[in-house]
Amino acid sequence: MDTHRIGGVKYECLLFDMDDTLYSLSLGINLACRKNIQEYMLEHLHIEESEVPKMCLDLYLEHGTTMAGLKALGYEFDNDEFHAYVHGRLPYEKLKPDSVLRNLLLSMPQRKIIFTNADHTHAVEVINRLGLEDCFKGIICFETLNPLKHINYMDELDDTHVLTLTESYPQILCKPSVEAFEAAIRIANMDPKKTIFFDDSVRNVASGKVAGFHTVIVGRSDLVPGADHALNSIHNIREALPEIWEVDEGNQQQMIQSLAVEATVLA
Numbered sequence: 723m724d725t726h727r728i729g730g731v732k733y734e735c736l737l738f739d740m741d742d743t744l745y746s747l748s749l750g751i752n753l754a755c756r757k758n759i760q761e762y763m764l765e766h767l768h769i770e771e772s773e774v775p776k777m778c779l780d781l782y783l784e785h786g787t788t789m790a791g792l793k794a795l796g797y798e799f800d801n802d803e804f805h806a807y808v809h810g811r812l813p814y815e816k817l818k819p820d821s822v823l824r825n826l827l828l829s830m831p832q833r834k835i836i837f838t839n840a841d842h843t844h845a846v847e848v849i850n851r852l853g854l855e856d857c858f859k860g861i862i863c864f865e866t867l868n869p870l871k872h873i874n875y876m877d878e879l880d881d882t883h884v885l886t887l888t889e890s891y892p893q894i895l896c897k898p899s900v901e902a903f904e905a906a907i908r909i910a911n912m913d914p915k916k917t918i919f920f921d922d923s924v925r926n927v928a929s930g931k932v933a934g935f936h937t938v939i940v941g942r943s944d945l946v947p948g949a950d951h952a953l954n955s956i957h958n959i960r961e962a963l964p965e966i967w968e969v970d971e972g973n974q975q976q977m978i979q980s981l982a983v984e985a986t987v988l989a
């Protein structure tokens with residue numbers, strides 16, 4: 723582990739999934755989202771009602787997200803319209819400001835980035851509801867990996883860390899594909915060997931490990947394949963990963979100074 727101690731800290735970057743990682747699965751946002759996706763399949767794509775639940779799950783398992791699967795099958799619909807439908811009516815009021823998590827995040831010296839398959843609007847809504855709007859340097863979301871036009875969602879990063887994903891993918895790019903992780907690495911200019919990736923999804927964690935990250939499975943206490951650590955709740959991060967806060971004495975002042983000049987504005 724000491725080989726990762728560069729510039730005073732072992733790790734330079736922390737990469738967080740958002741949904742069911744930064745808040746509990748038990749809030750029911752995930753369930754409500756799935757219900758809305760199934761409604762969209764029924765109402766807008768006119769898929770046979772009896773087939774919808776199984777198809778929704780099968781496509782999710784096969785393609786990373788149900789939406790990616792629907793596109794791969796040839797269904798044509800507007801991405802923004804889909805996202806507005808499935809996220810627009812979520813019970814966001816269940817997400818309350820989390821001052822414990824906020825204080826934990828703000829105390830971590832590393833650059834922190836969100837990596838979600840969800841769209842930008844949903845990501846900003848969730849982060850704002852949790853009161854974490856000043857905790858992250860940037861968001862890698864659906865639009866980042868699947869740009870219709872070159873909207874730069876990483877503007878909030880340093881000037882040098884601009885969106886560089888110019889390749890076009892024939893299908894929707896999303897976790898858990900290793901290509902999605904590789905794209906995220908390029909976009910945020912991360913060194914996976916010096917980055918810890920947190921996600922509640924077993925398969926995302928497995929892919930994160932393949933991509934070279936240190937990995938943490940969130941929401942369960944047992945290790946899963948590819949996970950270096952397991953966290954019952956993101957609130958337990960300090961106990962499970964004290965190395966995040968370990969800074970060499972000599973480099974501490976330099977670290978504090980460099981953090982002070984970094985902007986932490988979320989778009």
Ligand SMILES: [Mg+2]
Pocket residue numbers: 739740741742743921922923
């Ligand atoms: Mg998740």
